[in-house]
Amino acid sequence: MANESQSKISHPGKLGYSFRRNLNERFIEAFLFLSAALSIAIMLAIVAMLAKESVVFFQHVSLWDFLTDTQWTPLFDDAHYGILPLISGTVVSSLIALSVALPLGTIIAIYLSEFAPFTVREFAKPFLELLGGVPTVVYGYFALLFVTPLLQIIFPELPGFNLLSAGLVMGIMIIPYVSSMTEDAMRAVPMNLREGSYAMGATRFQTAIRVVMPAAFSGIAAAYILGISRAVGETMVVAIAAGMQPNLTWNPMEPAATITAYIVQVSLGDLPHGSIGYQTIFAAGLTLLLITLVFNIIGHMLRKRYREIY
């Protein structure tokens, strides 16, 4: 009531101004709320879409066959639906990538956070960010036409498509991702911990390894885990450089398909909507989503923890 009379005084002749203004505010707030709630709708839509087609798929193929069959040949006459060959390709390429990205990313992060002079950091950080912005299809091209021929000089029997070169390039690609998150975690460690360590006569290296890294542990672990999830979900590098033939192998020198590469391979063909081949990519996608979701949730929980400590 008071509100209404006030607005009448301040806006003579503008009856209903306050009402319109309130309506306007409500309308805008509703729009803003809907756009925020859309993110939940997207997540639900992803899960629903993958689950819907996967349910049909699992009516044809038992979950047991899916998890234990050692062949993945859904498009052949003699169809087998074992996810294992795709998992092995994904695991091998991710392991190679991580064995490159985690050590190098960590060293770069420690160097930039604890050692590097200001000017080096000012140049290195934007550079790493640019490196992270290069499209993955370009990295795929690089792996197939530059790294593989280079590796073939060392290993002459290496086939043109192989997991090794795809994994190595994927590792380089993930370095900026791991290093920037690791560095953030280390920078969040308060200065007085370092000062205390220096005061005791510790060197920079000792301080970095024994004081800063343990203090930033959960943040660094989060960076690693999110790096893993990135490697598992990476598509184009493996699709281009590792070949797209499902192959149950643990040997990085062989061609093999990952879960993502299989989805690409099927999408390249002309599969009719609703066929079992069409459903397989959703079942593969669901497997991929579950794997990455588990890693992401653990990673974010760890990250939240280190943010809360300081």
Add this chain to the structure above:
Amino acid sequence: MKNVNDIEEIRKIISLHKRWDFIFMIAGVLALMIAVLTFMALFAHMLIDGMPRLNWEFFTSFPSRRAESAGILSAWVGTTLVMLVTAIAAVPLGIGAGVYLEEYAPKNLFTEIIEINVTNLAGVPSIIYGLLALGLFVYQLGFGQSILAAGLALALLILPVVIVATREAIRAIPVSIREGAYALGATKWQTVSDHLLPYSSAGILTGIIIGLARAIGETAPIITIGALTFIAFLPPSPIKQEFPYVSFEWLTAPFTVMPIQMFNWVSRPEEAFQLNAAAAGLVLVVMTLTMNGLAIYLRYRMRKNIKW
């Protein structure tokens, strides 16, 4: 136990440890060098292979079965149109969600779920967005393998980037600005639209540019919606001679984009096509690097100029 009173002894131990400092410094520089050199090799390799193909005809020709006369006309036009759809969809929704979470959202379980969900969406592999678009946009909603379906798929993909950038930019504005606006009788939306959004525009713009740069290079989701086809024509023009001058036919047209064109050429065995791939890659990398560089520059200038 060493004799701690012996200062010489302590100095010796420290200098021994300092050697590790030096060794690690070198390891750090080397690790950085690996990243730098890889990038140099990548760029140089593409430059050598692709540069001779980069001429005017390359930009104005359609893809062709003959590598020498193939070009990227339909690809860059497609990329431009898809990005247009992506930006129109992702920018208002991303900013809206960011503003809501930062300024409007009550502290409750639902808000927390939205926040966790946004970080989760950022970690979903891009190919999953492709599957969503395939099932939802292409078949369920009947958009077909069109510019609209691709643009919306990429919009969903970069939405978390825009949301996070908006939130961070708005969060950096001190509370006193809001209090000043409220004290003068501004409503919540007036405060947001007249003060918070203008002051955070550089930060939001940075996020939008980084998001679009990522969307330009995304290949997997577009392959997944089934857009890898031979496209030797342009979508219908959005501008018409006669009334009403604009047309939206192009939204439902089949298309190709830069990374798809590059992937198509890379996966062919003939070397001549791989030179084309290098040239297309060069254009693509220059485009994304320019956009990312612009974003980094904007952020740098913002940090220098704005002092609350």
